[in-house]
Amino acid sequence: MVNPALDRLPGSAFVRLRELLGPIVPQVETPLAMSIGEPQLPPPPIVAEAVAAHAHLWNRYPPNEGTPELRAAAARWLTRRFGLPAGSVDPDRHVLSATGSREALYLFAQTMVPPEKAGGRAVVLMPNPYYQVYRAAAEMAGAEAVLVPATAATGYLPDYAAVDPAILARTALAIFCSPSNPEGAQADLERLTDLVRLARRHDFVLACDECYCELYFGDAPPSGLNAALAASAPGEDPFANVVVFHSLSKRSSVPGLRSGFVAGDAAILKAFLKLRSYASVQMPMPLAAAAVALWDDDAHAAANRAHYARLVAAADRIFAGYPGYVRPQGGFFLWLDVGDGEAMTKRFWQECGIRVVPGRYLAADDPAAPGGNPGHAYVRIALVHDEDTVIRALTRLRRCLDHPDG
Numbered sequence: 001m002v003n004p005a006l007d008r009l010p011g012s013a014f015v016r017l018r019e020l021l022g023p024i025v026p027q028v029e030t031p032l033a034m035s036i037g038e039p040q041l042p043p044p045p046i047v048a049e050a051v052a053a054h055a056h057l058w059n060r061y062p063p064n065e066g067t068p069e070l071r072a073a074a075a076r077w078l079t080r081r082f083g084l085p086a087g088s089v090d091p092d093r094h095v096l097s098a099t100g101s102r103e104a105l106y107l108f109a110q111t112m113v114p115p116e117k118a119g120g121r122a123v124v125l126m127p128n129p130y131y132q133v134y135r136a137a138a139e140m141a142g143a144e145a146v147l148v149p150a151t152a153a154t155g156y157l158p159d160y161a162a163v164d165p166a167i168l169a170r171t172a173l174a175i176f177c178s179p180s181n182p183e184g185a186q187a188d189l190e191r192l193t194d195l196v197r198l199a200r201r202h203d204f205v206l207a208c209d210e211c212y213c214e215l216y217f218g219d220a221p222p223s224g225l226n227a228a229l230a231a232s233a234p235g236e237d238p239f240a241n242v243v244v245f246h247s248l249s250k251r252s253s254v255p256g257l258r259s260g261f262v263a264g265d266a267a268i269l270k271a272f273l274k275l276r277s278y279a280s281v282q283m284p285m286p287l288a289a290a291a292v293a294l295w296d297d298d299a300h301a302a303a304n305r306a307h308y309a310r311l312v313a314a315a316d317r318i319f320a321g322y323p324g325y326v327r328p329q330g331g332f333f334l335w336l337d338v339g340d341g342e343a344m345t346k347r348f349w350q351e352c353g354i355r356v357v358p359g360r361y362l363a364a365d366d367p368a369a370p371g372g373n374p375g376h377a378y379v380r381i382a383l384v385h386d387e388d389t390v391i392r393a394l395t396r397l398r399r400c401l402d403h404p405d406g
């Protein structure tokens, strides 16, 4: 018998999209997928070089916690990128390697969710819209998934402080994503620090999904680790209750490398390592060596950021004057209000040959939201192709929006 929690999960957004668009034949010859957030830039050459240079390590089982070199590179990068005090991140206590952030987020919930808290079923808080894995992680851990609206009214980020205190008391884990997928919204240090204080007050774990943190177009988004330090008095455990999730997928255009790490609260990571030593596959050592080379190199990440900044600048120009356009602060998605996301997705495919995702497929139904779902009015457009392709595609989409009758 299948675990009934699995049956309760909604179908994948991409399966639903295939069903929606299956019967429609696009009117153009060269269709384009802007549905999947998969960077189409070539991977940096240092990946292949590092893998070749470490080919003698294929015969080794990788350590469960990740190689010391990889954890040290992650600590160096965190310290540089977020301006953390030297030595504050101890690679041996505060960092674990992961095969991308998706599996880490999923398994983290299996580690941190007890059956009960405060006399009731444990809760996992997550934004709505949400990255699909958050919900699966919570449901499969046996928790009650509480979806907190992340809408224009809340700056496109969930306001966990506004959640009913009885629910906060039962909360074991809160997942927070900045820059957010799909909205591209960023939390500033004040907002993050308030969240850390909330987590400590209600004794839940704050899991910060920061996999888009290198793709930003204004101020660099801070980390949950900055906030943890800001919320701690001298002598307190600076990272208490906070764990951050990082990945090379977006930063370095290597989603296929399956490489990320988690960092933060040492006691929590010790428990996480225990679960991972049963459940996880670790990065093979030659790939871990490539990850070290990538974390140590900021130049290619800066070039990637400049590339996405050009795409967002193009979107600014192309959607100038369109009322549903909000410039993303980070990440590589446009979250465009088109009135009816599903209907517009069909038109975009039929008339422009461009595949986007209806916002409601990325969100849970909520009777309080317009159209019964906070993503109802939106489509998500992934800006993952080269500049010319993106400019041509966005121009076609804008034309389609300006001519509602086709």
Ligand SMILES: Cc1ncc(COP(=O)(O)O)c(C=O)c1O
Pocket: 037, 099, 100, 101, 102, 103, 131, 177, 180, 181, 209, 211, 246, 247, 248, 249, 255, 259, 260
């Ligand atoms: C918000 C968010 N978190 C986590 C991930 C997982 O990425 P990866 O497992 O490649 O690190 C993704 C991937 O699309 C994402 O959009």
